[in-house]
Each structure stands twice: as structure tokens, then as C-alpha cells.
Amino acid sequence: MVQQVEASRAALSRDRVLQAAVALADTAGIDSVSMRKLSQELGVVPMALYKHVANKEELLDGMVDVVVGEIDPPRRHADWKSPADWKSAVRQRILAARRTLLRHPWASRVIESRRSPTPVVLEYMDSMIAMFRDGGFSIDLTHHVMHALGSRMLGFTQELFDDSQRLAPNAQAAGLVEMAGRYPHLVELAMAAAHEADSVVGSGCDDQFEFEFALDLQLDGFERLRQQGWSSKAPTPS
Amino acid sequence: MVQQVEASRAALSRDRVLQAAVALADTAGIDSVSMRKLSQELGVVPMALYKHVANKEELLDGMVDVVVGEIDPPRRHADWKSPADWKSAVRQRILAARRTLLRHPWASRVIESRRSPTPVVLEYMDSMIAMFRDGGFSIDLTHHVMHALGSRMLGFTQELFDDSQRLAPNAQAAGLVEMAGRYPHLVELAMAAAHEADSVVGSGCDDQFEFEFALDLQLDGFERLRQQGWSSKAPTPS
DNA sequence: TGAGGTAGGTATACGCCGTACACTTGTCAA
DNA sequence: TTGACAAGTGTACGGCGTATACCTACCTCA
Numbered sequence: 145m146v147q148q149v150e151a152s153r154a155a156l157s158r159d160r161v162l163q164a165a166v167a168l169a170d171t172a173g174i175d176s177v178s179m180r181k182l183s184q185e186l187g188v189v190p191m192a193l194y195k196h197v198a199n200k201e202e203l204l205d206g207m208v209d210v211v212v213g214e215i216d217p218p219r220r221h222a223d224w225k226s227p228a229d230w231k232s233a234v235r236q237r238i239l240a241a242r243r244t245l246l247r248h249p250w251a252s253r254v255i256e257s258r259r260s261p262t263p264v265v266l267e268y269m270d271s272m273i274a275m276f277r278d279g280g281f282s283i284d285l286t287h288h289v290m291h292a293l294g295s296r297m298l299g300f301t302q303e304l305f306d307d308s309q310r311l312a313p314n315a316q317a318a319g320l321v322e323m324a325g326r327y328p329h330l331v332e333l334a335m336a337a338a339h340e341a342d343s344v345v346g347s348g349c350d351d352q353f354e355f356e357f358a359l360d361l362q363l364d365g366f367e368r369l370r371q372q373g374w375s376s377k378a379p380t381p382s
Numbered sequence: 383m384v385q386q387v388e389a390s391r392a393a394l395s396r397d398r399v400l401q402a403a404v405a406l407a408d409t410a411g412i413d414s415v416s417m418r419k420l421s422q423e424l425g426v427v428p429m430a431l432y433k434h435v436a437n438k439e440e441l442l443d444g445m446v447d448v449v450v451g452e453i454d455p456p457r458r459h460a461d462w463k464s465p466a467d468w469k470s471a472v473r474q475r476i477l478a479a480r481r482t483l484l485r486h487p488w489a490s491r492v493i494e495s496r497r498s499p500t501p502v503v504l505e506y507m508d509s510m511i512a513m514f515r516d517g518g519f520s521i522d523l524t525h526h527v528m529h530a531l532g533s534r535m536l537g538f539t540q541e542l543f544d545d546s547q548r549l550a551p552n553a554q555a556a557g558l559v560e561m562a563g564r565y566p567h568l569v570e571l572a573m574a575a576a577h578e579a580d581s582v583v584g585s586g587c588d589d590q591f592e593f594e595f596a597l598d599l600q601l602d603g604f605e606r607l608r609q610q611g612w613s614s615k616a617p618t619p620s
Numbered sequence: 621t622g623a624g625g626t627a628g629g630t631a632t633a634c635g636c637c638g639t640a641c642a643c644t645t646g647t648c649a650a
Numbered sequence: 651t652t653g654a655c656a657a658g659t660g661t662a663c664g665g666c667g668t669a670t671a672c673c674t675a676c677c678t679c680a
């Protein structure tokens with residue numbers, strides 16, 4: 145009776161649960177997404193969530209679907225001027241994916257952690273494959289190219305590397321000389337990066353530039369293979 | 383007194399803890415590496431571990447160090463015949479890293495999850511940078527190239543993609559026609575991959591081939607930039 | 621010799637987590 | 651009216667990481 149009117153606890157649904165989970169992850173970080181905290185956010189008892197998702201794994205799958213579903217759709221093949229347009233079509237889509245993933249910084253980690261792809265991710269991959277095929281790539285080449293893209297396909301790569309961002313502050317005071325002794329090349333590189341990045345904010349690397357650099361290098365490599373009518377195992381044209 | 387003799391509970395030490403953790407992860411999976419199970423494995427009470435590692439994060443860091451420390455060292459620069467040898471030196475080292483990481487399948491996930499690199503990883507990166515510099519790469523180009531390699535530097539990439547391995551078994555019976563309707567390009571590709579892989583075991587993809595394909599494509603791209611004396615932001619030679 | 625510090629192992633307890641299971645309650649079809 | 655069903659509740663269990671206090675064997679040095 146009262147409940148029907150009270151907006152803040154409108155009836156739960158799978159979608160409302162997933163939306164709330166994404167919102168919670170966005171604002172409080174992925175570590176805050178526990179069944180208990182999420183249920184609290186929804187004004188409900190923890191076990192109530194299990195009427196809408198089977199378990200936490202499925203919740204995370206659903207969150208991935210929400211995020212990947214936000215990525216702009218690809219340019220329609222019919223709008224292409226030539227097969228060579230594959231490159232800009234793929235490039236645009238991947239950068240769109242990156243824009244979306246950057247809005248949900250937790251998402252890349254969660255995507256990596258899934259053990260089988262969700263339907264929405266499968267559809268994304270399918271449309272990506274379609275672009276290569278429409279661009280004249282053989283099935284085999286498309287296959288290898290998809291593997292080579294890996295997670296870059298969704299707009300992210302694990303960095304494993306945060307050079308100046310972590311090194312420079314870390315290395316203030318006497319720590320730097322010890323660092324320079326132990327990792328001379330790394331420090332040289334970090335210093336150069338920090339210097340070069342004066343124009344950019346905060347002395348870190350320009351992540352967007354690095355991403356596009358790597359992406360374009362790969363796409364150029366793909367195009368070269370396509371043009372030479374890549375047939376079978378001979379990945380090194382040399 | 384008795385304890386001194388009894389081999390199975392020789393005195394604990396940081397190294398023994400880390401070795402046991404790696405062994406446990408290797409045999410029982412990373413999920414089995416909890417402070418409690420690990421302590422049990424060592425015949426000791428859980429809190430005893432905290433005398434040798436500050437907390438679980440540090441334990442995981444230590445495990446990464448053990449694994450990365452197992453990677454074969456690089457070919458010495460002095461042994462190179464020409465600067466162009468950078469490519470085979472880098473290639474060999476990365477494939478050595480891959481061999482090591484494959485022996486510890488949990489390691490790539492753990493490495494990704496660390497938030498700042500451990501000293502051993504820093505040293506690995508330093509030696510990798512050294513190879514590019516010795517090969518005649520400018521600092522800037524080395525920087526971008528390191529970013530582009532990302533986790534491939536350590537011999538792995540997140541796959542996000544398991545095509546035939548997961549699709550084919552999944553798609554037996556009527557599921558396949560539904561699949562083919564929903565993801566036509568993906569199914570086409572998976573079928574082709576499964577067919578092509580008759581020679582390989584288990585109808586999955588040849589992960590090693592895919593890895594080397596992507597790696598060589600990147601290295602060739604790097605070499606091309608190096609040869610044209612890459613100076614500043616112009617990543618697309620077109 | 622013996623007093624005190626210290627390193628290494630122990631015991632107990634707290635708060636978090638995911639979720640199994642049994643229950644109530646509101647809704648709607650037959 | 652009844653009875654099935656969907657949705658929310660309450661309680662409880664076993665697992666986790668780890669704070670805190672304690673014990674005890676050993677080493678050092680006066």
C-alpha cells in the first residue's frame with residue numbers, strides 16, 4: 145500500500161539491481177560491490193537479491209553487459225565508401241569502447257575476470273569480426289587479428305607499467321639515486337616521459353596517446369597483411 | 383629439540399612461505415591460496431605467517447617475484463652481432479617469459495592485480511628497456527613501444543576470447559543454430575578455427591601461434607618505426 | 621650468571637563475505 | 651475460496667583477513 149507509492153523502494157527487478165550495482169561500482173569502487181552493501185543500497189535484505197540474480201558471478205556478468213551495452217554501435221557497412229574503410233570503422237568503434245570503459249574504470253578488471261563471455265560481449269565480438277570480413281579479410285586472418293587485438297578490442301590493455309606516475313613521486317629524496325642505480329634505463333625513461341609531459345596534466349603518461357599509438361600500429365600491420373593477401377602461417381614478412 | 387630434526391617443519395622463513403604459496407597455487411589453484419590454507423600446508427597456525435609477510439598483498443607480491451625471477455635472463459648485449467639483433471633478443475626473452483608464465487597459470491592474473499610493480503618486475507622491465515636502447519631506439523620510441531607491448535612483455539595477454547574451445551562444445555545440439563542466428567560471423571570463425579585445428583590437440587586455438595603472430599606483428603611494426611628514425615607524434619605512417 | 625630484549629609461534633576474537641534453507645506475505649487464476 | 655507462485659525476510663554456517671595479547675626459546679651483555 146504505502147510501498148507502491150514510495151519511489152525509493154519501487155519494486156526490484158533484475159535491471160534495477162544491475163543498474164544499482166553499476167552505479168555503486170562507479171561511485172564507491174568495485175570492492176564496495178558486495179551482495180550486502182548492494183542490498184543495503186536498494187533498501188532490501190541481502191538474500192532478496194538472489195530472487196533476481198543467481199549468485200554474485202551472474203551479477204558481475206550482468207554489470208559487464210550493462211557497460212558493454214553502452215558502447216556506440218559500429219558504422220553500418222552500407223555507409224562505407226570502400227572496403228579499405230574497415231580501418232576507420234574498427235578504429236572508431238574501439239575508441240568508442242574505450243570512452244565507455246573509461247567512464248567505468250572497474251569494468252576492465254571485471255571483464256578480464258569473467259571466465260566465459262556474456263551474450264552482449266559475444267555480440268560485440270561478432271560485429272567486430274563482421275567489420276574485418278567486410279573489409280576483405282580472410283577468415284583465417286580475421287581470426288588471428290582478433291586474437292592479436294585481445295582486450296584492446298574493448299578499449300583497454302593492462303598497463304603493468306605506470307612509469308613517471310609512480311616512479312617520480314616514489315623517487316623523491318634519496319630514493320631516486322638508489323632507483324637510478326638499480327634500474328638505470330627505467331629511470332632514464334621515466335624522467336624523459338615526465339619531462340615530455342610538461343604540456344599534459346600531472347606529469348603522467350598520456351594514456352590516450354599510448355593507446356592510439358599501439359592500436360594504430362596494430363591496425364597498420366593488419367592492413368599490410370590484408371593487402372599482401374595473407375594466406376597461411378607466415379606472420380613475419382620481414 | 384625434536385623440532386630441529388623433524389624435516390617437515392623446518393624453521394619458517396619468508397622464502398619458505400613464498401615457495402609454499404607458489405607450490406600451493408600451482409597444484410590447487412590461486413583460489414586455494416588463503417592465509418589459513420597456506421598456514422595449514424606449512425603445519426603452522428595462520429597468524430604465524432604474519433611474522434614473515436606483512437599481509438596478503440605482500441604475499442602475492444612475493445609470489446610474483448618468485449615467478450618473474452624464474453624467467454631466463456636476456457642475451458647479453460655484448461654478444462650481439464649488430465644493433466638489429468634487438469629483435470631476436472627481445473623475442474627470445476618474451477618467449478622465455480611466456481614459458482615460465484605457462485608453468486604458473488595463476489601468475490598472469492596475479493600480476494595484473496598488483497597495483498604497483500615489485501622490484502623484480504621493475505628489473506625485468508629495466509632489462510627490456512635496455513634491449514630497445516641498445517637496438518638504437520630513441521627514448522621516446524622506447525617509451526611508446528613498452529606501452530604498446532603491455533602485458534605481452536611478460537608473455538601473456540588477456541584473451542577475452544576462447545572461440546572454438548568454448549563455442550563448439552557449448553553449441554552442440556540445437557544451441558548451435560540459435561548461436562549461428564545470433565552471432566553468424568563468430569560462429570563462422572569458430573567453425574573455421576575448429577576445422578583448421580584438426581592437427582592441433584583438442585580443437586582449441588593454437589595459443590602459441592596466436593601469441594607469436596601478435597608479437598611478431600608488433601616487433602615488425604617497431605622495427606619499421608626505428609628504421610625510419612621515428613622522432614615525434616606520427617604513429618601512422620599509412 | 622642472570623636479566624632483558626627479541627624473534628617466532630600461538631590463541632582468541634572481530635567483522636566482513638557469499639549463500640543455503642526455511643519462513644512469510646501479497647497477488648492473481650481457477 | 652483455494653492454492654500456486656513470486657518476492658522479500660530471518661537466521662545461520664563456514665570461510666576469509668587480520669588486530670591484539672600472549673607465550674617461550676634463545677641471544678647478548680653486564
